[in-house]
Amino acid sequence: MPKSSGRPETWPPARGAGKGLALKNLVPLSSTLCLLIYVATACGSGDDDAPPTDCVNGICSSGASGGSPATGGKGGSSGGKGGTPSTGGTPSTGGSSTGGDAGDGSTAAQGGTSGGAGGVGGATGGSNTGGSNTGGSNTGGSNTGGSNTGGAGGATGGSGPCVEAWSCSPWDTQGNGNDGTRICTDTNNCGTNTGKPIEAVTLPALDLNYYKCNVEPIMNQKCGMMGCHGTEVGRPFRTYGRGKLRITGETILETDNGCGDQGMVWPSETCIGAHRCRCSFEPHLPIEWQRNFDSARSFALDANYVPLPPGEEDQSDLIAQAIVGGKAHAGIHLFRANDPEHVTLREWLSGATLATCNTRN
Numbered sequence: 001m002p003k004s005s006g007r008p009e010t011w012p013p014a015r016g017a018g019k020g021l022a023l024k025n026l027v028p029l030s031s032t033l034c035l036l037i038y039v040a041t042a043c044g045s046g047d048d049d050a051p052p053t054d055c056v057n058g059i060c061s062s063g064a065s066g067g068s069p070a071t072g073g074k075g076g077s078s079g080g081k082g083g084t085p086s087t088g089g090t091p092s093t094g095g096s097s098t099g100g101d102a103g104d105g106s107t108a109a110q111g112g113t114s115g116g117a118g119g120v121g122g123a124t125g126g127s128n129t130g131g132s133n134t135g136g137s138n139t140g141g142s143n144t145g146g147s148n149t150g151g152a153g154g155a156t157g158g159s160g161p162c163v164e165a166w167s168c169s170p171w172d173t174q175g176n177g178n179d180g181t182r183i184c185t186d187t188n189n190c191g192t193n194t195g196k197p198i199e200a201v202t203l204p205a206l207d208l209n210y211y212k213c214n215v216e217p218i219m220n221q222k223c224g225m226m227g228c229h230g231t232e233v234g235r236p237f238r239t240y241g242r243g244k245l246r247i248t249g250e251t252i253l254e255t256d257n258g259c260g261d262q263g264m265v266w267p268s269e270t271c272i273g274a275h276r277c278r279c280s281f282e283p284h285l286p287i288e289w290q291r292n293f294d295s296a297r298s299f300a301l302d303a304n305y306v307p308l309p310p311g312e313e314d315q316s317d318l319i320a321q322a323i324v325g326g327k328a329h330a331g332i333h334l335f336r337a338n339d340p341e342h343v344t345l346r347e348w349l350s351g352a353t354l355a356t357c358n359t360r361n
Contacts, residue, residue: 162190162192163190164188164190164194164195166184166186166195167184167185167234168182168183168184168185168197168199168236169182170182170235170295170298171203172291172295173294174290175290178203179203180201180202180294181200182199201298201301203300204297206297206349207351207352207353209356209357210348210353211292212293212359213357214348216292216361218344219239220239222334223237223322223334224240224244226244226245230244231245236298237295237296237318238295239296240288240292242280242281242283242284243271243273243274243275243280244272246268246271247268247291249268249269251268252265252266252267252285254278254282257277257282259276259278259281261277261278266278268285281360283359283360283361299316299317300349308349313345313346318349322334322335323336323337324336324337
């Protein structure tokens with residue numbers, strides 16, 4: 001039902017209804033008021049629920065038939081294109097393109113020309129729905145166009161197949177001759193053994209005494225810092241040293257070293273990176289000597305785990321990584337060709353021996 005305008009059915013009112021107003025003033029005034037009301041209604045101002053009002057020869061009536069409804073807005077031209085997924089991924093659905101509503105008597109709003117394209121790999125594109133054509137009240141149809149916003153692109157596709165990334169511990173004989181073993185783990189946890197390095201090998205029978213007295217001092221001074229090869233993690237070459245990396249799970253017996261705690265037993269890990277008296281003056285533990293020796297002599301093997309032939313010692317990474325002009329080695333090079341360090345390493349790798357070695361290292 002149209003709302004009551006709250007005015008009499010005829011205008012102006014009967015003579016005498018408006019005291020103090022002359023008749024000659026009422027007719028022009030009424031025509032003006034009606035004109036203003038008509039214009040306001042036609043332009044959509046005021047109460048959107050009130051019906052349009054017509055005035056003819058100064059006679060205004062309410063509840064007249066509604067104006068022509070506007071045609072519903074045109075739908076968005078296209079939904080958003082689905083994103084391209086990575087290999088094996090499932091793309092998201094493209095956006096929809098829905099037309100606007102049309103009022104009674106008008107043409108349905110045109111739907112979007114196309115739904116969003118599905119992501120590469122096979123997701124469904126967006127829908128292409130036209131606007132509705134709902135009749136009803138005298139109010140004209142909505143003049144708002146359909147949404148022109150494209151749908152969201154497809155989400156990033158899933159990752160590709162798992163690729164193994166093997167990381168191996170240093171070689172270790174555990175004091176059992178030259179039979180070296182190591183443990184290799186896949187840091188990507190693919191659950192396969194594809195490309196897994198070997199975990200057992202025969203290490204070259206190099207000389208331990210020569211290593212202790214000549215090679216180990218080079219390693220402690222040049223390589224043993226805890227930010228370099230003095231670490232248990234991520235390095236195929238590892239070296240223990242006093243005041244630097246120490247083995248864990250063992251004990252250090254304090255001897256008559258002048259520190260005042262002779263006979264005390266300390267957990268070996270209390271000396272990691274420490275310069276306490278006992279940590280600086282007590283020598284390597286036997287197991288530390290053995291592991292340092294095994295780790296170093298494993299680099300006398302070539303890439304196929306075969307001992308380097310005589311004359312090819314410079315191909316060992318003990319030399320090739322550290323020498324100026326050699327491999328990248330994170331930009332760190334420790335000696336030049338034919339420096340004493342170079343000569344010592346080359347002689348040991350070629351089989352040099354030492355009868356005895358008395359060291360407090």
